[in-house]
Amino acid sequence: MRVFIDGKETEFPGGATYRDLIKSYSVLGVSVGGRTLSLNARPEPGAQAHALTYFDEEGRRIYERTLQFVLLAAAHRVIPGRRVRIEHSFGEALFIRLPKTTVTRQLVAKIEQEMRSIVERDLPIPLTESSKAEANRYFEETNQGDKLRLLRYRNFEKFRFYELCGLKEYFYGEMAPSTGYVRVFQLRMYLPGLLMRTPHAKDPTRVAPFRDLPKLMKTFGETGRWNGILGCENAADINEMIERRSFREFIRVNEALHERSIERIADEFLKSGARVILIAGPSSSGKTTFAHRLQIALKVLGLRPMKLSLDDYYRDRKDIPLGEDGRPDLERLDTLDVPLLDEHLVKLLQGEAVEAPIFDFPKGMRSDRTQTLRAAADQPIVIEGIHGLNDQLTESVPRELKFKIYISALTMLNLDDHNRIRTTDARLLRRIVRDYQFRGTSPEETMAMWPSVRRGEESYIFPFQEEADAMFNSALAYELPIMKKYVYPVLQAVKPESPHYTLARRLVKFLNYIRTADVEDEIPINSILREFIGGSCFYREQD
Template sequence: MYHTQSFAMLEKCSTLREAYHDFKDSNLTVHYFDGTTKIFEAPCPVRLLLDKYLNKESKFAIVGALVNNELMGMDELVFTNVLTIAPVLLNTSIGAQIYRRSLQFLLSMAVNRVFPKRRLVIGHSLGSGIYFEFQEDPIESLTEDEIQKIQAEMELIVKSDFPITRRRIAWTEAVDHFTAIGQEQTMMLVAQHNRPYVPIVVCDGFIDIWHGPHVGSTSILSQFELKLYGTEHGFLLRYPRSADPTCVPEFKDMPKIFETFKESKYRGKVLGVRCVGDLNRLIGRATKGELQSYIHVSEALHERQLVAVAEKIVTCPSVHLVLIAGPSSSGKTTFARKLCVQLQVFGKQPQCISLDDFYVNRDKMPKDEKGDYDFEAVEALDLPFLNEFLLKLLRGEIVTLPKFDFKTGTRKEGKQMQLSISAIIVMEGIHGLNDRLTAMIPQEQKYKIFISALTQLNLDDHNRIPTTDNRLLRRLVRDFQFRGLSGEETLMRWPSVRAGEEKYIFPHQGNADFIFNSALDYELAALKVIAEPLLKNIRPTTPVYHEALRLLSFLQNFDPIPHKYIPDCSILREFIGDSPYHPDDH
C-alpha cells in the first residue's frame, strides 16, 4: 500500500520540477550565458530569473524562457538550479507560437464577453491567420458589425494589461465548467484524462484549457486583425509573422486551400470525428469493430480523391506532364505511385521520372549563405537540359534518361525511353509548382498537384492541430524507421527543412490545379506508438529538448492505435513501414 502522504504528493505533481518542490532547498542558483550566477529563493517565477534581460532595452518583448532547455511561461515557478537560461523573444519561431496561442485565448475571452451564448470553434490555419466559426443551432449569419464588436473588445482587453497566468483546477471542476459553458470538444478532451487536476490559463476571471505557455500580459497582444471570410458564420484571426511581429502582413487569399480544408471539415462532421475527443471515444470502442470501419472509410475517401484527380487529368487530352509538389512528409512518393495506378485504370501509361536525376554536376552546384551545397535551390537542377529533355520526350522522340551519381556528384547516362500515345509523364519534386522548372513546356500540357497533410482535427474548441506538427511526427517516425536517424537528429534538422518549404514550395502552391489532402484523421494516434519512445529518449541537455516535451505533451491527448489496424496500401505506411509502394525500404 502507498503511504497516504506520498501518494497525495505524487497526485499533486504535474512535472518533475513540481515534485521536487517537496524536497527543495531554500535557494536555487541560476547560471547565465555571460558566466555570471545569481541566487534566488526557491521556488521562483521565471519573470524574476529574467530580470537582467527585462531591464535591457529590446525592440521585441520577452514572452517566455528556455530554462534548462524546457520552455516555460513568465509566471511559471522554477524549483531547481538553472544551468542554462535563455529568454524567448517575440521575433523567434518559439515566440511566434506563444503569441498565436495567446491570441487565440484573447479571442475566446473577447467572444465570451460580447456573445456569451454563442459557441466559437476553431477551424484551421490559412496563411497568416486562423479560421474560426460560430457553431450554434440555428446558425446565425455573422456581420461586419459583430466582428468589429469582437475586435473592439479584444483591443480593450489588450489596453487593460491583464496578467495571463497558468493555474490548475480539480478534474471534476474542469469537466463541470466546460460542460456548463458549452465547450463540448474541450469537455471531452478533459473527461478522457485520469489526472486529478487540469491545467488552465486564466485572465481576469476567464479560463480555458492550457496547452502551452502564453504571454505574461494582454498588453503584448496588440497586433492582430479580424476579417470576415469563408462561410456566412466564419472569420479569420490574422496575426504577425515571426520575421516582423510589429505588424499583420497583407492578406493573401488561398481559396483552393480553404476549400480543401472545408471539404475535410465536412467529412469529419459526417463521420462523427471532428476532434481528438471523438477519435479517442472511437478508439475505446475498437473491440466492436467501429474503429476498423472508420479507418476503412477514411482510406476509401483518400482513394476517392485519387480517382477524382486521375479523372481530371485524363479528361484533358492536351495534358502529358503531371507535376507533384508538397512540403516534407506529405506522402508525395506514395501518392505519385498510387496516382499512376489510377491513371492505368483509365487506360493511360504513366512514366515516373525523378527530378533528382537532373541535378547539375557538383562543381556547378549553388551554395547557401553558409557555404554548403544548396540541393533545394531550383538552380541546383539543370533547367535547360530538363526542359529540352521533356520537349523531345513529348514530341515522341527517343531520349536517354539521365542518372545522377550522388557519390561522384556527376550526371551519367541511363536507359533509353520513348513515350507512347497514351503515356503521361509523372514527376515529383519540391519545385513541381514553380513555373521556372518547366518554363519551355506549354501550360496546357501540364497538370500541377499540391499535396500536404492538411489536418482538420481539433484538439478542442479553441485549439487546433497544426498541420506542421502532423508532418513533423510523420518525418520523425520515417527518419527512424528507414534512415537510421534519432528523434533528436530529426528535430535538429526540422528548422532548415521548414525554411526550405517557406522559400521554395509554399510561394507556388497557388499554381496548383488540384490540392490533395494526405492527412488521415486517425494517423496521429498511430504515429504515437513509434514517436513517443523516440521523444522520450531526448535528454534535457539537448537544445531540442523543449520541442520534444511539447510534442510529448501534445501526443498525451491521443489514445494509441495499434498498427495492425492500418491497411497495407495506406499512405501512412510510407512512414510506419510495410508499404507495398516502397519495397526498397524494407
C-alpha cells in the same frame, strides 16, 4: 545572483522573474537548455537563457496562444455562451468558426474592438493549478462538452489553468505574462467564419498582408465537411471509436475517400488535355505514394504514364550552395540541373529519346551511366518533387500542357475546440517515424533538420500552392492512434538537456490525449500512411 541572457551577464535579486529582468515587450519567453519557460518563471543562479521573440518558432507559438486566449475572452463577452472553434492556419492567419452564430462584419468588428480593449489594459494571465475533478466541474458548469470528453483520457490528476477576464483555459505550452504582449493583430470576416491575422514573420511590428487562398480553403472545407459527416472533429471522437470498436470501419471509409479523390484527379487530368503532371508538396505529405496511386488510376483510364525522377537531375553535391546550418541546401531550385531537365522534357514531348542522368546518392554525384527514355504521343509524364509547381522548373513547356497537383497533410482534427493539432506537427510526426525506421536517423536529428525544411517550404512550395490545378489532402483522420505506437516512445526518450526537448514534450503532450489503436492489419498496403510506418506495396523489391 547572476543569470546570462543571450550571453550577457545580469544580476538579479532573490524572487525575481525573467520578466523583471527583461523589460522589452518584444521578448515573449525564454529558452533554458532544452526547455521553453514563461517570463513569469524565476531564473536559477547561473542559468544560460535565450530570449524568445517572434523571430523564434517557440516565440511565435507563445504569441499565437496568447492571442487565441484574448480572442476567446473577447468572444466570451460579446457572444457569451456561443461556441468558438479554432480550426487551422491560413497563410499568416488562423481560420476560426463560430458554429450556429451568424457571422457579420459588425460582429467581427465588435470582437476585435473588445480584443483591443483587453490588450490595451495589459491584463495579467495567471497560471493556476487545480485537480482534474475541479477542471471537470468547471467545464461542466460552462457547457464545454468537448473538454469534458477529452479529459477522460488525461492520465494526470493535476491540471493547469490560464485565467483571463473570468475565463479559464488550458493550452499546450507557455503563454505571455500579460495581454499587452500581443498588440499586433487584425480580424477579418471570411465566411463561413473569420480570420485572425497575425504579425508578419519578417516584421512583427505590422500585420502580415492578406493573401487569399481559395483553393486551399476549399480543400480544408471539403475535409471539414467529411469529418463532420463521419462525426470526427476532436480527439475524443477518435478515442470513442476505438472504445466502441468501430475504428476499423472508420479506417476503411478514410481510405475510400482518398481513393475517390485520386480517381477524381485522374479524371480531371484526362479532361485537361495536358501531358506533364507535376506533383509538389511539403515534406512528409506522401508525394511518392500519391504519385504511384495516381499512375494506377491513370492506367485504369487507358493511359500509360511515365515517371521522370527529379532526384536524378541533382547537381553534384560539391556544387550545391550551403544553407544557414552549413549543410548543402537541398531545398533550393538550383540544386537541380534545371536547363537539362527542361531540354529533356521538350524532347520527350516531341517523341524524341533522351539519355536521362542517374544520380549516385552514396557518392553524392551524377553517375557515368544514363537511362534511355522516350514518351509516346499519348503518354503522360509524371514528375514529383518540391519544385513541381514553380514554372521555372519547366519554363519551355506551355502552361496548357502542364497539370499541377499540390499535396499536403492538412490536418483538421483538433484536441478540442480551442486546441488545434497543427499540420506542421502532424507532418513532423510522420517524418520522425519514417526517418527513424528506414533511414537510421534519430528523432533529434530529424528535429534539428526541421527548421531548414520548413524554411524551404516557405520559400519554394507555399508561394505556388494556389497555382495548382488540383489539390489532394493526404491527411488521414485515423493516423494519430496508429503513429503513436511508433513515435511516442522515441519522443519520451529525448532528455531535458537536449535542445529539442521543448519540441519533443509539446508533441508528447498532445499525444497523451490520443489512444493507441493496434489495428494495422486494416491499413491497405497502398495507403499513404504505409510510406511512413512501413509495409507499402510500392517499396517492395520487384520479383
